[in-house]
Amino acid sequence: MRDGGLSLRRQLLLWLVLPQLVLWLAGGAATYRLAAGYANRAIDASLLQASRALARQLKPMGNGLLIDFPRAAQDVLEADPKDRVMYTVSSPPGQFILGNNRVPAPPPSIAAPSVDRPYFYDGEMRLDSDPEAPLRRVRVAAIYLSYGEADTPPQTMLVQVARSSTSREELARGILVDTLLPLSGLIVLMTMIVWAGIRAGLAPLARLRREVEGRAPNDLAPIRLDQAPRELHALALALNTLLAAVQHTVATQRRFIADAAHQLRTPLAGLKSQTELALQFDLEAQLRARLERVHSSATRSAHLVSQLLTLARAEPESAIAHDRTRFDLRRFAQELVAEWVPRALRAGVDLGIESAEDDATDVQVHANALLLREAVANLIDNAVRYAGRGAEVTVRIVPGPRDVVLEVVDNGPGLEAADRERVFERFVRVGTEGDGCGLGLPIVRQIIEQHGGHVVLAAVEPHGLLARVTLPRAS
Amino acid sequence: MDLLLAEDDAILADALSAQLRRAGFNVEHAPNGPVAEYLLQRQGFDLVVLDLGLPMMDGLTLLKRLRNTNPTLPVVVLTAQDGLESRVAGLNAGADDYVTKPFDFPELEARLRALLRRAQPAAAPADVEIGRLSFARETHRATVEGTALDLSPREWTLLELLVSQRDRVVTKEQIAQVWSTDGGELGSGNSTEVYIHRLRRKLEGAALTIRTVRGLGYLLEADPAAGTG
Numbered sequence: 001m002r003d004g005g006l007s008l009r010r011q012l013l014l015w016l017v018l019p020q021l022v023l024w025l026a027g028g029a030a031t032y033r034l035a036a037g038y039a040n041r042a043i044d045a046s047l048l049q050a051s052r053a054l055a056r057q058l059k060p061m062g063n064g065l066l067i068d069f070p071r072a073a074q075d076v077l078e079a080d081p082k083d084r085v086m087y088t089v090s091s092p093p094g095q096f097i098l099g100n101n102r103v104p105a106p107p108p109s110i111a112a113p114s115v116d117r118p119y120f121y122d123g124e125m126r127l128d129s130d131p132e133a134p135l136r137r138v139r140v141a142a143i144y145l146s147y148g149e150a151d152t153p154p155q156t157m158l159v160q161v162a163r164s165s166t167s168r169e170e171l172a173r174g175i176l177v178d179t180l181l182p183l184s185g186l187i188v189l190m191t192m193i194v195w196a197g198i199r200a201g202l203a204p205l206a207r208l209r210r211e212v213e214g215r216a217p218n219d220l221a222p223i224r225l226d227q228a229p230r231e232l233h234a235l236a237l238a239l240n241t242l243l244a245a246v247q248h249t250v251a252t253q254r255r256f257i258a259d260a261a262h263q264l265r266t267p268l269a270g271l272k273s274q275t276e277l278a279l280q281f282d283l284e285a286q287l288r289a290r291l292e293r294v295h296s297s298a299t300r301s302a303h304l305v306s307q308l309l310t311l312a313r314a315e316p317e318s319a320i321a322h323d324r325t326r327f328d329l330r331r332f333a334q335e336l337v338a339e340w341v342p343r344a345l346r347a348g349v350d351l352g353i354e355s356a357e358d359d360a361t362d363v364q365v366h367a368n369a370l371l372l373r374e375a376v377a378n379l380i381d382n383a384v385r386y387a388g389r390g391a392e393v394t395v396r397i398v399p400g401p402r403d404v405v406l407e408v409v410d411n412g413p414g415l416e417a418a419d420r421e422r423v424f425e426r427f428v429r430v431g432t433e434g435d436g437c438g439l440g441l442p443i444v445r446q447i448i449e450q451h452g453g454h455v456v457l458a459a460v461e462p463h464g465l466l467a468r469v470t471l472p473r474a475s
Numbered sequence: 476m477d478l479l480l481a482e483d484d485a486i487l488a489d490a491l492s493a494q495l496r497r498a499g500f501n502v503e504h505a506p507n508g509p510v511a512e513y514l515l516q517r518q519g520f521d522l523v524v525l526d527l528g529l530p531m532m533d534g535l536t537l538l539k540r541l542r543n544t545n546p547t548l549p550v551v552v553l554t555a556q557d558g559l560e561s562r563v564a565g566l567n568a569g570a571d572d573y574v575t576k577p578f579d580f581p582e583l584e585a586r587l588r589a590l591l592r593r594a595q596p597a598a599a600p601a602d603v604e605i606g607r608l609s610f611a612r613e614t615h616r617a618t619v620e621g622t623a624l625d626l627s628p629r630e631w632t633l634l635e636l637l638v639s640q641r642d643r644v645v646t647k648e649q650i651a652q653v654w655s656t657d658g659g660e661l662g663s664g665n666s667t668e669v670y671i672h673r674l675r676r677k678l679e680g681a682a683l684t685i686r687t688v689r690g691l692g693y694l695l696e697a698d699p700a701a702g703t704g
Contacts, residue, residue: 265555266484266528269577273490276580280497302577334691338644341688345696352689394689 008205009198016194024187028180035175036168040139043168044120047085047141051118051161054087055145058157067098084127086138086162091155102126103162106142115146115156125162137165204228208236220247258312261305268305271298300437307439310374314446322368326474329363329404330355330397336373337395340380348389351380354396363399366474367451375447375455378440379408379467385436387412387464403453403470411464420457420465444469476591477501477519481511481534482526482553487576491524494580500587508532515541520548521594522587527554527565535568542569549590551583603638606682606697610638619681626677629654633670637685637695646692 057073059066067089088099104123106113113119119142126133140162146154211223222240275295283291337353344351365372376395383393387410398405415423419430424445427438441457444467448455453471460466478500482488485506492502503518505511508529515523523541527534538550552570565573571593572586603610609618617624617634626634636653637645647667671693675685686694 262555265576266487269555270484270487270490272577273487273494273580277490277493277497280494298577305577306575334646338646338688338691341644341691341694342642342696345686345694350689352691354690 009202012198012202013191013195016198017191020187020190024183028176028183031179032172032176035179036172039168039171039175040120043139043163044141047120047139047161047163048118048143050085050087051141051143051159054089054161055143055159058089058145058147058159069098083167084164086125086127088158088160088162090158090160097157099160100162103160104138104140106140106158106160110142113142113144115144118143122165123162127164137169138162139165139168204232208232212239220244220250254312254315258309261309261312264305265302268298268302272302304437304439307437307443311439311443311446314371314374314443314450324366324368326364326366327369329365329406329471332369332372333376333395333397333406336376337380340377340384344380344384344393347384349384349387350392351384352392352394354394361399363397363404364474365404365451365471367471371447372451375444375469376406376408378444379469382436382440383408383410383412383465383467386410399473402473404473406469406471408467408469409460409464410466411460414459414463414465415457417459420459423457424455476521477503478522478524478587479503479505479511479514479518479520480524481505481508481529481537482524483507483528483530484526491580495524495584498584506530508534508537512537512540515545522591523548523550524583524587525550525552525570527552527556535564538565538568538570547594549594551586551590553578603641605638605641605695608638608678608681608683610634619678624677630670630674630677634674637674637693641695641697644688644691644694648692650692 054069057068059068086100086103088101088103089097091097102125104125106119107121107123110119110121121140121142123138123140124135125138127136140160142158142160145157145159147157208223208228215221220243222243223236228236272295275291275298278291279288279295334353337351341351380393380395387393391410391412393408393410396405396407396409398407415430422428423430423438424441426442429436429438441455445455448469448471451471453469455467455469458466458468476499478495480488480492480495480502482491482504483506488504488506492504495502500522503514503520505514508531511525511529512532514520525534525538529537534552534554538552541548541550546569549571550569551572551574552565553574553576554565555576571590574583574586602612607620609616611617612635615631617626617631632653633650636650640649650667671685671687678685682698684696684698686696688694
């Protein structure tokens, strides 16, 4: 996944949740409109009732009006301070007759009103006579009535009843909240479920990523995806096909190296034998010196070839790399050191082992004994080779709770700090002495890391080198 | 000592034959499998050095066929392969020892001699000479330049072990083991050091050294100047 690219998970979430959110908003708006409509209708009905009742109290008397509107009724109408009902009776245009003269006039859209038909509209007015009082939204019902004798031209009378919108708005708001609150809860729940679903659905993808990310660069084993969905199986299959092809190429190359090394061994053995034989004859000093160089060169080539083969064997694809057994590292080290002591003595090196006398417990490791032997033998060989005549080389086993440390310590000249990491690279040799080929420590690292351990070099005071191998203990 | 060298590489075979002859062997050379088989049928050999990569009939096949008719003839396998599998295959097919090319001739010779000693125990000398020490197992006598050493049974067992394992590490466990099979009572923890110390004193002038190998045990070797017997 590239930076900046939208993650699949986010994309899915967006596509699943965003439309829901839009639908939810639209649904909320529609609900509110519907609720407000119902609320208006209920209020309009009560206003109409009030205005008709008021109109019934107005009785035309010749050219005048008899208004039978007791004070008590007025009080009832205007009693509730929170939800006041205002009324006004007027004779258009604008001739105030009775009631509250602040009720807003009908909108101009009602230009030619029909008689006896109710009109409803919204407006604003001050509820109190105080001119400083705030404007309030009101709902107004208006009815035009006509009165007069049959012989005179009819006169029109306007009855308006206004009521504060507060209660109506509260009602609508209540409906809105009651509808939207459970809806919001639902949408949150839905988003969570969708999120969980996406996670579960994409889990095999994450597994595949971990599987690919977590492997060593030289691990070309097929990807294992047992319970992956069909779509991923295809991807994993394609990857595995590629891996198999790469592995085949690598294996072919390795086999070539191993075969070449094998093929080199016989001529090298011939070369060595011939020079060994020739050196047994009486030779002129110069010739002998040359021949000795040929012999040492042949020996070095032989060493190089065998190290190359070891390296090829230590590769993860090699057949024996996965052939592991459990054994006691302490005994293993003792046997290996015992085998090396005569060679060390010939090189004038005092080789020994160090472990606490009373601590003779098993230190089990799960490893390929042949490869581990190559690794530790290379460390001992290096120490014996480079520590020099008269030096002391000690192999030490220090068991820890989970790991076991195997150290090869010498009191030779040691290595510069900068060289201590460099010597793990292939064909890097420090100094020109000795007949090493620069593959020993790379072999050690390859083998130890393949066994889940690690190896470092450190300096020893006052002088010397310490190679520390840490291996996991067998559980 | 008749030895058959079955090796197809002419240069190696040439040098190896010469070195073996100089070491006192009577060498016949076979450049391929069928010739080697023919020679083996016709002539009685004491020892075979067999290359696994022979032409026409490879060494493993030859070895298997040889084992059908002659199961005891000592065979050292020479090979350019050193993988664990081929080592195991060689030993399974009946090889007595296994040497990887390229090798140092002294190492090959040492292995050949060891094989011969094992194959002909009667011929192996009972007396061993290291430095100026003569060690006679039969008569239980150890002498330094003719003077017999006065050794306790434990000292004798210890010296016998060190001599038989000369130039190799003898661990304290091995020492404790031979002492316990000898029937002697087990000493305290540092009794090995005490006995080694006594042996060293008695062996002064024998031109050999009992080295202490730190953390492991001891190793007996002849002093370089004195040569070995």
